[in-house]
Amino acid sequence: MTISEKVAYLKGLAEGLNIDTEKSKEGKLISVMIGILEEIGMSIEDLEENTVALGEEIDAISDDLSDVEKVVFDEDDEDEDDECCCDEDDDFFEVECPNCKETLVIDEDVLESGVIQCPSCKEKFALDLSDDCCCEDDEDECGCGCHHDHE
Incomplete structure (x- = not known):
């Protein structure tokens, strides 16, 4: 009711x-x-x-x-x-700290400087971009926009 x-x-x-x-x-x-x-x-x-x-x-x-x-x-x-360093639309990149294995997100300016200080463990490390490129390294420059030289 x-x-x-x-x-x-x-x-x-x-x-x-x-x-x-x-x-x-x-x-x-x-x-x-x-x-x-x-x-x-x-x-x-x-x-x-x-x-x-x-x-x-x-x-x-x-x-x-x-x-x-x-x-x-x-x-x-x-x-x-589609993780590839050749993607021109990406403004940020993921890098793993070799010391503490923390995944870091960096921008193009830090990427070009080549040296990163991990905010977690405070260790500095250099970036080696030679293995990260998905393009063939036949030429001196791959033309993918990665802005690095091939060995």
Whole structure:
């Protein structure tokens, strides 16, 4: 039984008792209290309906967000498969510290300087880019944009 149904039952019970709501002070009080209970019951029902509607909208948004995440993260997964220093679109590179084996992300300026200080172990190490190039080393410059000389 819902709150509105209980209030309707209470109102019917009060009417069945023939309580005088015009002359009796107690009758007026009971009548006003029943009116307030009716308003509270309707407000609660409205809140429950809004809660259900909001829950449905949240579910729809969650589904949409899941679709967006799938598209965004699937594209990232494809990019990770194509790890190559020859990719001109990459502004950052991953390098492993030879001392602590921490993976570091560096930009092109640090890459060109050739020396890195690991933020984890504070050791400095030089970069050897000769093994990292995916291009054939037939020519003096590979033309891939890596900006290094082949041996």
